[in-house]
Amino acid sequence: MEPTLKEATPGDIFMALPGRIVTGLRESLDQLDQIGPGTASNSTLLYAPEVKFYARTIGVGRKMQTKIRNIFVAGDGAGVSRDIVNASATGILAAREIVEESRG
Numbered sequence: 001m002e003p004t005l006k007e008a009t010p011g012d013i014f015m016a017l018p019g020r021i022v023t024g025l026r027e028s029l030d031q032l033d034q035i036g037p038g039t040a041s042n043s044t045l046l047y048a049p050e051v052k053f054y055a056r057t058i059g060v061g062r063k064m065q066t067k068i069r070n071i072f073v074a075g076d077g078a079g080v081s082r083d084i085v086n087a088s089a090t091g092i093l094a095a096r097e098i099v100e101e102s103r104g
Contacts, residue, residue, distance in 0.1 A: 001043045013048045063097035064090050072098060 003010070014022055025046065033040035057079030060066055064074045072094040075087035 001045055003045055005047060008047055013046065017048060062093075064094035065097060070098075070101070 013025075017025075025048075029040040029044065029046075038044075058066060058073045058077070060073055060078055060080065064072045064078065066073055074090040074094040075081060078090060081087040081090055
């Protein structure tokens with residue numbers, strides 16, 4: 001099978017979308033196949049977007065502490081990193097500050 005959209009990255013949509021969505025897509029293809037035979041064949045290629053949201057951020061200081069004392073947010077959960085290296089670095093910043101504060 002030759003994809004028509006050359007810019008698409010092939011992958012398994014079961015890894016990118018929740019199971020209930022994929023099940024719904026499968027059921028829809030099966031129903032379409034009744035109207036247009038061949039729609040749900042083994043050579044059917046389905047394009048599905050993988051969407052990630054990075055817009056949410058939590059206000060933190062330079063050492064990942066929130067405005068609430070002793071509450072730290074690090075990694076992707078803080079909304080300030082988008083990869084594992086930077087997420088790890090924010091974790092280290094938070095951990096160092098927690099250790100410093102625990103020493104008094």
